[in-house]
Amino acid sequence: MFFLPKVVVNEEDKGGFAKGDTAAGASAEGHSPDDGHDHGAEAGATEGAHAAATPEQLMELSTTRARYNKASDTQARTLLASELAEAYATASQYDSAGYYFEEAAKARGGEKSYKKAGDAYYEAFTFATTQERAAELGAKARAMYEQVLKNNPSELDAKTNVAMTYIASTNPMQGITLLREVIASNPNHEKALFNLGILSIQSGQFDKAEERFRKLVEVNPKHVEGTFYLALSLANTGKGEEAKALFNKVKTMSNDPALAASVDEELAKLN
Known part of the structure; x- marks a missing residue:
């Protein structure tokens, strides 16, 4: 859970x-091989996600991805990036969701946009099947959450998630320190x-x-x-x-x- x-x-x-191992259950970080981007998925990462995605979800992904790839207008691509990210999240393909939420956040800016990207990457991080993959996704989540915390240091959910990525890293005490800071702010x-x-x-x-x-x-x-x-x-x-x-x-x-x-x-x- x-x-x-x-x-x-x-x-x-x-x-x-x-x-120790950072794995926790089956992988849910897979994505379609024709995404048009490469964000570090290891071999076998798709096995859990594609088994869980319904035909309707895969069709929605395919349709939205095609619209995104054809869009030339920056504003339209930004809107479609968010739409595509939501479709990936619905299909439990969280690393791809994070990628497209990040693309939208870079174009649009704003705390909420970066929070969505961070949450998606964090969800993928929780399903990582190797320490290397957990480290990669944890770093992506932290980068997104840092943009959130830069403007809103009181966003304690983001700070807690950052802490947990450190717990699974080579610097776990930084995570413990952050969790204590959260409790100090809100017991x-x-x-x-x-x-x-x-x-x-x-x-x-x-x-x-x-x-x-x-x-x-x-x-x-x-x-x-x-x-x-x-x-x-x-x-x-x-x-x-x-x-x-x-x-x-x-x-x-x-x-x-x-x-x-x-x-x-x-x-x-x-x-």
């Missing part, structure tokens, strides 16, 4: 980081709380994870994943009964069979 880079994090800055920021909690779990600091997830579910009692990970944190800090109650609550909050299977697995460990 979320991109969880496999790094060991010590929130007190006393530990080291162990780099109730859900995405930052969630990511700090996950990173604490990954480093085995379940007491700190409990603190983060308690705050998260206080801010948003309907946060399904936050409730699950709070229960997991409690289960690992010796608070089994409270953990059981929360795991059972999660089962009433979502119909996701994969999540239900994870809950049953954790409950079995507590029984």
